[in-house]
Amino acid sequence: MEFDSIWIALGIAVAGYFIGNGLKNFKNPDTKGISEIFDEDDEHELIKENDVHHFMGISKEDVKYLIQEHPDIPHILIKDKVYFPKAKLRKWLTNLGE
Known part of the structure; x- marks a missing residue:
């Protein structure tokens, strides 16, 4: 059970990074x-x-x-x-x- 929580937290952190990076470059198509x-x-x-x-x-x-x-x-x-x-x-x- 404890291992499952770690994988979920890691997945949320990675998803947050990619979403944040995408929003940061949203209006800059040359990135x-x-x-x-x-x-x-x-x-x-x-x-x-x-x-x-x-x-x-x-x-x-x-x-x-x-x-x-x-x-x-x-x-x-x-x-x-x-x-x-x-x-x-x-x-x-x-x-x-x-």
């Missing part, structure tokens, strides 16, 4: 949302060539041909290893369909 706060960490993050298929949702074989078919894809070569800047790759993928 960063919660998803944009977490995206800031991606700006300087590099993805290895072996792991980029998870990010893009394609097979490992397709990643190898990606640079050959699309030389404009943002990538960096360091000691013969290919890395993809996560934020730039996300932006490139969203602009690819346009």
